[in-house]
Amino acid sequence: MVSFTLFGTFILLVFLGAPVAICLGFASLVVLEYLPHTPNITLLAKSAVMGGNSFPLVAIPLFVLAGEVMQRGGLSARIVGAAYTLVGHFKAGLAYVNVLASMFFAAISGSSPATVAAIGSNMIPEMERLGYRRSFSAAITAAAGITGVMIPPSIPLIIYGVTANQSIGKLFLAGIVPGILFGLGYMLVARCIISKNFTPNTHEGSQLDRATKDVNIKRSGWRQHSLWALIIPVIILGGIYGGVFTPTEAAGVAVVYALFVSLIVYRDLKFRELGSVFLNSGLTSATVLVMVVMAASFGRLLTLERIPVEVADMIIQLSDNPIIVLLLINIMLLIVGMFMETIASIIIFTPILLPIVQHLGVDPVHFGVIMTVNLAIGFCTPPLGANLFVATGVAEVSLESLVKAILPFLLSMFVMLMVVTYLPQVTMFLPSLLN
Template sequence: MSLILVALFLALLAVGAPIAVCLGLSSAVVIVMQGLPVAVLSQRSLNALDSSPLLAVPLFILAANLLNATGVTTHLFDLVRMIFGRIRGAVAQVSVFVSLIFSGISGAALADIGALGAIQINQMKAQGYREEFAAGVTVAAATIGPIFPPSIPIIIYASVANVSAVKLLLAGIIPALLLTGLLMAQIAIIARVKGLPRDTVRAEPKAIARKAVISIPALLAPVLLIGGLMSGWFGPTEVAGVTVAYATLIGIVVYRSLTLRKMGAALRETVESTANILFVVATAALFAWVLTLDQVPMKVSGFLLGLSENPLVLLLIVNVFLLIVGMVLESIAAILIIAPIVAPALTAAGVDPLQLGIVFVLNLMIGLLTPPVGMSLYMITIITKMPINRVIAGVLPFFIPLLLSLLVVSAVPALSTWLPETLMN
C-alpha cells in the first residue's frame, strides 16, 4: 500500500501537480483501492485542521501583512543603517539584522522576502553591490524568520509531533541568534576580502534618536510577542491575536498609514496564504494517516534504531535525509509527512524533542535555498527578475554559515533546550 501511495505521489509531482493535489489525490486513490469508506477523506482532513495551535497561523500571517502595510519595514531598515554606520558591507549586515527583527513579526521566510526583499536588494544595488550578492544575502537572511518566534513551521511541527508549541518557539531563539551571528561574520569576511562598499549614510545623533522614536512601536511588536510567551501570559494563538490587535492599533493611531483599502488588501493576502497552507496541512495529514495504516512509522523507527542508538549519529543521518527532502518537497508538506515518521524513533533514542524540532525546521529552511523546489529562490527571481542560476551563484557562499549553524545546533542540545527549560521551570 505504501509503495503505491509513494509511487502515485511522485508521479503526480513529476507532472507538475500542486503539492496539495499530489498528497490528497494519491491518498484518495489508495483509500478507495483498499475498500475504505470514502467519508474517511473528509474526516481525516477536517480532524487535521481541528487544532488550536493552527489558529495562530492565519493570525501571524495577518499581523505581518498589517505591519508591512504600515511601512514599518522601511523605518526599521533606515534605523539599523544609521546605527551600523560606515563599516564595509554595512548595508548587507543591516539586511541580516533587520531580518532578525522582522522575523519577530512575520514567522515565515517567504513573508520576510516579500516584505524586505525589494528594500534590501535596492539599497545594496544603490551602494554598488553586485546583484547576485544582494540576492544571496536576502535569501540567506530569510532563513532566520522560521527559527525565531513566531514561526509558522515550528507551530505546525509542534502540532504534528505533540510538542509544546510555546517551548518549541522559545527553543528557536538562541539558534536564530547563532545563525544571525554566523551570517554577519560571513559578510564581514567577504567585505574584508572583496572590499565591499561602505554605506554612504551619515547620521547625526539627533537623526538617529528621531528615527528610533519613529521605530519604537514597530520594535515593540516582537518584544510584546516574545515577552508574552516567556511570561506564560499567552499561548501561541493568544499572542498571535494580540499581535494582530497591536499591528492594527499602531497602523491606525501611531503611523496613521493603515487605511481601509490597505487592511482589505492585507486580509485578502492572508486568506490566500492561509488557504494554501491549510490545504497542504489537510492533505498531508491524510497522506500520513495512510502511511500509518501500513505501519510505516514503526518500520522506520526500527530501521533507524537498527543503524545506531547514538542520538548524535541518528541526528546526522536525519540531517542528510532532510537536506535531500528539502530539495524536492515544500517545507510544510515535508514537516507534515516526515515528522510523524522519524520523530518517534529519534525521541526513543534520546534526542530531546525540542532540539529535534529546531533541527528539523532549520534543515527544511535550508531546503528553501536549494533547487528544484527552493521557493525562496523562485520568489527572489520574481523580485529581481534575475535568472535563477545567478541567484543560486549569489546564495552559494552563505551555505557555509547555514550548514555550520545546523551542525552546531545538532551537536549541542543545550542551544535549543536551555532557554525553554529555564523559563518554563
C-alpha cells in the same frame, strides 16, 4: 503495496506540478478506494476534519494576517532604519543591516519569503547603488530570510507543535538562539568576502552618509518611530511566557497591534487597502490549512500501515549511534527540503522520524528545531528555493548568478546546522528555563 501506492502516487503528482495539498489528498484517496484490506474511505473525511480541529492552528491565519498588515504598513522600512543605526557604521555595514533587519522582521512575520520580499525591496537597491554587487545583495537577503522560520513566531514550528503534540511556547523559545546564530554566521561570511563584493561608489558620497539619507526612513527620530515596530516581538513573547495569553491568543493580539500601528500611528496603511490585505492573507492561510487537513489523512494512513515503525527499524538497523542516525536524518531532510514545501514535509515526516529520535533520547522540542532548520535551508537551494525566486524577482538577477553568490552562505548554514544538531544546549537553554 500500500506504501508503494501511497508514496508513488504522491511523488508522481508532485512531479506533474499539482498542488501539494491535492497530492496528499489524492494519494490517500487512491489507497483507500482501490486497494483491498484498507480502511473505509470515510477515514479520509474523518481524518481531515480531525486534522483541522485544533485550537493552535488558529494562530496560523492570525500570524499571517499580522505579517501582511506589517509588511504593507511600512514597518519594514522603519526596521531597516533601526538596524542601520545599530550596525551600519561597521565595515560591510549595509550587509549587517540587511541581516539584522531580516532578523527583526522575522520576529514579526514568521515567514521566510515574506522577510526576503519586505527587506529585499528596501535593501537590495540601496546596497547596489552604494557599490555592493547585486548578486551578493540578493544572496545575503535570501539567506537571512530563513531566520523567519526559526525566530518566533514561526509558522513551521506551530505546525510541528501541532503534529508532534509539543508545547508551541517551548518551540518558540528553542528557535531564538539558533536564529541568532544563523544571523551571526551570515555577518561573519559577509565580512570575510566583502572585499570581492563591494566597491565604494565615490560618486554617491560616503557609504554611511548616503545610506543615512536614503534607506527609506530618516535616521533622526528612529527611536520614536521604529520602536512601535520593534516592540511587537516583546509583546508577543512577553505575553506568552508571562502567562498573559496563549500562543494562539498572542496571534490575535499581534493582529490588533499591527492594525493600530499601521493605520493610526504610521498611517502608511489606508483603510481602503484592508480588503486586499485580508484577501492576500486569506489566500496564504487557506493554502497552508488545506495542506494541513489533507496531510492528516495521509499521516493517518502512515500510522495504520506501521510505516513509521518500519522506517525506524530500518534506520536503527543501520546504526544505533545517535551521531550517525542524526547525520542520516539531516541528509534526508536536506534532500527533502530541496524538493518539497516545508509545511508539508513537517506534517509527513514528523510521525516517521520523531519515534526514531525519541528512541535515541533526543528531546522532541530539540528535534523540532533540527527539522525546521533542515527544511528551512531548502528555501535557499534549487529546485524549490522559494527565497531564491523571491530574491531574483526583487533584485532582477539570474538564478545562476544568485546560486553562485549564495554558496558561502550555504556553507555557513551547514556549519550552524551541525551546531544545532549536536549541541542541544544551544537549542534547549531557553526552554529549560521554563522547567
